[in-house]
Amino acid sequence: MNIDESSSAAEGNQPQRYSPAEIEPKWQARWDADPSLYAAEGHDSGKPKYYCLEMLPYPSGALHIGHVRNYAIGDALARHMWMRGYNVLHPMGWDAFGLPAENAALKNGVPPREWTFANIAAMKKQFQRLGMGFDWTTEVTTCLPEYYRWNQWFFLKMFEKGLAYRKKSKVNWCPDCQTVLANEQVIGGRCWRHEDTVVELRDLTQWFLRITKYADELLEGLDKLEGWPEKVRTMQRNWIGRSEGAHVDFAVADGDSKITVFTTRVDTIFGATSVQLAPEHAVSKAFALEDDALRVQIEELLEQQQKARESDALGAIEKHGVFTGRFAVNPFNGERVPIWVANYILADYGTGAIMSVPAHDERDFEFAQKYGLAVRRVIAPVIDTKDAADADTNDLALPYTDEDEAVLIDSGQWTGENCLEAQEKMAAFAKAKGFGAPTVTYRLKDWGVSRQRYWGTPIPMVYCDKCSPDEPLPVAESELPIVLPEQVDITQTNGSPLGRIAEFVNAKCPKCGGVARRETDTMDTFVDSSWYFYRYTDAKNLAAPFDSDKANYWFPIDQYIGGVEHAILHLIYSRFWTKVMRDLGLVKNDEPAERLFTQGMVIKDGAKMSKSRGNVVSPDLMIERYGSDATRMYALFAAPPDRDLEWQEEGVAGISRFLGKVYRLTTKFSSVARTNGAATRPKDQALLRRLHQTIAKVTQDFDGRWHFNTSISSIMILVNEITANEAAMDAGEISPAAVSEVLRGLILLLAPFAPFFVAEMWEELGGEGVVFRTQWPVVNEELAREDEIEIPVQVNGKLVSVVKVPAGSDDAVVKAAALADPKVIARIEGKTVVKVIVVPGKLVNLVVK
Template identity: 50%
Template sequence: MPRAFLTSGGNESKMKSHSLEDFRTMTEIYDFAAIEAKWQKAWEDERAFEAREDPSRPKYYCLEMYPYPSGRIHMGHVRNYSIGDVIARQKRMAGASVLHPIGWDALGMPAENAAIKHGTHPQTWTLDNVAHMRTQLKRMGISYDWSREVNTCLPDYYRWNQWIFLRMLERGLAFRKESWVNWCSQCQTVLANEQVVGGGCWRCDTPVTQKKMEQWFLKITAYADELLSGHAALGKWPEHVLQMQKNWIGRSTGAHVRFGLDGTSKDIEVFTTRIDTIYGATFLVVSAEHPVVPDLVAGPKEKELGAWVARTVAEMRKRRDIGETEKDGVDTGKTAVNPFTGERVPVWIANYVLMDFGTGAIMGVPAHDGRDFEFARTYRIPIRTVIAPADRAGERFDAEPAEVFEQAGVLVNSGPFDGLASDKAMDEMGKFAEEKGFGRRSTIFRLRDWGISRQRYWGTPIPVIYCDGCGIVGVPDADLPVELPFDVKLTGEEGSPLERLESFVHTTCPKCHGPARRETDTMDTFVDSSWYFFRYCSPRETALPFRPEAAKHWLPVDLYIGGVEHAILHLIYSRFFTKVLRDFGLTDISEPFPHYLAQGMVTKDGSAMSKSKGNIVDPDEILARYGVDALRLFILFASPPDKEFAWAEEGLEGCYRFLVRVWALVLEDLDVFSAPAAAPGGPGDAAAQVIKKTHQTIRKVTEDIGIRFHLNTAISSIMELCNLTRKERDALRATDSGRQALRQALESIIRLLSPFAPHLAEELWERTGHQGLLMLSAWPAYDPALARDEMATVVVQINGKVRDRFEALPDLPEAELEAAALALPKIQAALGGKPPRKVISVRNKLVSIVS
């Protein structure tokens, strides 16, 4: 544990030399707690964090994912918000008008669970947590514009969820449908597909079961294509996040083809991405949940088939989304006609065909699909090759193949389509099916519409009224918000608490004024977070969810920072909402977050910090011992923002020590800040070196923050400048020009450090005689001429091995470098008098000799 002072004192009398140590003994202690409190108050008094629409400056919207008010902030928050704050503070100093807001994702199940467990009202629990976490964030000195704070559990926020919902309802983007839903028996609620993780509830891990219910859905599938094509504008997103979204949307191009079911007038429609293989379709498989199943089961074997189907359906419902199950199928004895060949193929029912993807029926082409191959082998179904590798197109393929061939190739055994390449055939055969009227080329998506109904209390009431006469009626805008009633009993029993609250349910129809019932489901909380970044632009707007001109000014978000765990859910929903709001005419942007920085996990001892692992480090405790600036600095220094961050207390101490060294170094040299301007005369070696390093450091830190977002290397370069300055300090103090260089170096260290360690930096800024807040002063500029190295180190290699090096003037022509290199004694010795076979020279870098 560090001590917040530098020495034990006791030798103040030893002042004869000017060594750093001796000065240190006189230096005031680094009292981070007092400094933090002082500057946090100063920033608040000056309203320094407030964003103003200022047309004279470029805008910058820096956003971090808003927190769920669970009670206390954790290291993941600290990391997220520290990264964002460095960017926001640096941009502000660099001249941008910065919007850096914060709010609370305050609706959701934990509040309700806490209510059930402890008898506290969800609202009380949530608002208490918000109050505590707000204090914690303020204590971290994050430069949030608190005047724009939003809280989604307050009616002045969630009324706009309702407003947006009603507009979607009017346009058919919100609709009601009965469907099988994912049900968590622990949380007693429906889960969206995205909230089912590995077959369990994303929150409590309880195995998810299926239940049929009437639900509200948002038509995200209407935007499936655009959500995919929009990726083109997301060049600054991590590739793996785009890939995840792409997989989630799951666009497949192929064809629908109808097979006539013998003995009935019905068709079985299949979807395939490989219509080129259709001559090899030797069976059909339908899902056990398919509507045609009763027709297939009917007949002599009805009893056993029916039993099999019932068992399989039950099994599929229970085990949905859980790993690989044994493939199981049953031959119905029925046949269907392949419209391309006229051939009759057996129809099977199986457990591996999903009802909710494609048509719920597939054609089995065992020769060219691994699963079909396996299935055909098990049940002794014929396997027929219809695609040959391109280089074997002329051969005969009459025998059953020994293994599956899944690649594209050239068609064989395919009647008139023989000899076509797969891609050509897909097109031709699709057209053929369209002409004959038994199929069509088509595109389908894996993406499902977004089920938003939740049978819970602590969410946005869905603003809909059911009237026996008028049907489903949206609540009129004038009656918004539909407020959550406060006096509710939370027992944890099945069903919504609102449903049991007669005073809430009972209402009158807005159309006919007859008695009617309110919808008692509430919205998925992902609705709240799908548009909160719009609200920040005009958080007190009362006529609309946000003022369109304000949104036009601030959006899109220039940099969005947050955990990759939201790569699918939140980020896809937000993109969807943005497009919907655009189509409402409220905004003209299509993508809310052109630049997304996916922050890495915070781990300790090899695994993510979590309560269950018992490896939590409480930020409050660290703050008390080392101060905010040390914590911020360390969490940014230890690894780049997008990589995993492993907590190690020793590293934190290193950062603390660095801050103390900066503190001491500046305070011991306060006199150079009051000295008159440098006397004329060339700078000494030390001064020249320090000046150059200062300008190089400004350049590096500016680029590392603003271009590369490598905050760790920005910090290490400030450390380097500090190290050099400390080393050269005595030499610098000896001359006027040296003192000038020292002053410049120290001032730069303070300014460059200010986004990372803002409190310490402000204090030193003030103590070095500056007026006004450092955070509102200009970001330092560097002089490219001064940052330039006046000599370049040129490496000389022989056969790829470094044999010598020499200093050369910058940009010396290659021929001169070569001559200089060949003249070096070491090189001559190594060459042994023989002329080199080849020499390659690169300006400012190296001479490579092949002997």
């Protein structure tokens, strides 16, 4: 429905004016005075439960239109489910720890705590001004001790179970953040917060959570998450990166060391013509100590690798290598193969070493061609086996990588075996002989949770030189929370700021009672967001993270809403945390959320809306000009929620005019709508038919893919129909009962989208109770049925007209009707129609240039 068209119908006599500046504060004050208004009922309410959740925001200081869209989607759903008779939990909180607070403190001289709580107050006020129906009685703030003490409690439990441990390893270091990053926080070799900052590899002793213990379950669980977008599930599958293969040990000839390689194609091992090491592999370093010239060459390879990381070009790096002058022994045939160091082999990927089989691997083939290494074919197509042994390798199409319809050649006792069968047998042989074993590896690494920053959860461990000089000790649960000091100098960036606070560092050993040192690293802030939605179910509990009975009633989350950028970070961590809590006996569910929805971005001036691009639109400005309801309703109307939205202020103005039209009609006929009686007059049926068709359409949209844009369009069509019948309503040709049913139905249909406006109109109509707790209108199927249906027509995603076609028309008929519509013709005149997309029974979209 075109907004301006819906707003340009003839006005009635002396219309009343819609004033959101008067209506919205009035209802906001009423709702603020009753904090239980949006509170969920207990688990014994007798109603079906519905847990509707949007990802909690970081309190950065102000909401932008991207926030408005995300939370308007969830709020519309929550209100609809209330009206459908569900016991709804719709909470909100604050992901309040994190580096931005420290950066702001350094920039503005405001302590992180003060900065954070000022931002929370400002953003909460914005949420309330937007009319978001959150249950503030369950509010969670992750930087408060009553919350983060349970981070510490969980850490102790994981330490008991061997899931939290400390080790020295290569870690990702961001020079700007001055802290360690988890692998998931490194994107293209750069910090996830600083896209221009190259992440360095450093050797540090860090705390890790053993997420890899759950790798198989995390992977297998994705198949059960049918309510999650396939894109997110694919991203997690790829990140977990399960590979089945074998570890094989190549002994270093004339030495005592060995090189362990991981291969998914052990069946090709007779074709290995070299072993290649990462520049930082332990064997590479050992060789470098013995040969200064080799050391210089290896350092050059490492420098090349580091530069490739910096430019995010590691996958396309020009491959260079150096022969070490040493050899390794292939354990399957005793052959000596040269040991090379190569710049494209990573120390932190796999074992940091590969066996190179040029005839059957594209990367190995490229390297062998460059350095003149032998290329030996050891697998062949089934049809080629008779002649393969005699074939000239140079005449064959190499590399040949098939394994499904291929067999081994020149491979000792396995010659003639099918490749897939040989892989299993050869891995078992390696295990039996003691030089290898069948192995499953993962791209997923354990979660490094240590951060060398101040504004985070203190790790509840201590160090005692007397009774435990080598191992850290857990503090007693009775000591929790280990409170984060408030007055801390964070201007120095050499190590954790907490290390300079004597009253924090000095502690008592829980084992011997002597002097101990407290751990000064803090936890990754993704710890906070991995379980916050469980705390919502029992936010005031002082004795436990939450009551299990309450959590088991509400979980899994029925609908989770947030950005796809969290697919790897937050979403995989929260799945891991749920499984740990299940194994601790706290919850019964395996997964945190049954359904996940990832909304599209908000675009302004052709780019994603962000502060860095200077194209952020403040909702405060939109609210001041057009009202909260128009602002959030346009965010739902302008595009399907899973698509990107191009922000246009004139669109908000159009929605405001539409609401003004509904306001005028409602106030004009409110006294008529308060009367009782039956809808018996001849013109009643046509108007009621349009109402029930609209009820059917909007209900279907909520039950399906949330096409709120077409929901709102159909409501606009209903309003146009009411306007077209306004004269008949004035003349009494339409019965008061029909007017009442249509206007009440209209307001209830708008309830999920424009809460302030609807509350005012419901009161105007004499509606009883809270409007969003009123029953959702029920469609009269017989009345809604019609020989013709109306199909919205869009041009480049914007609604320009509505066409009528016979019910059940095929796509060709619908397409023809759309192209013949005068408004469509006028809109596409002089342009080229690139494509006509027909969504059966839903809409037509013309893509034009």
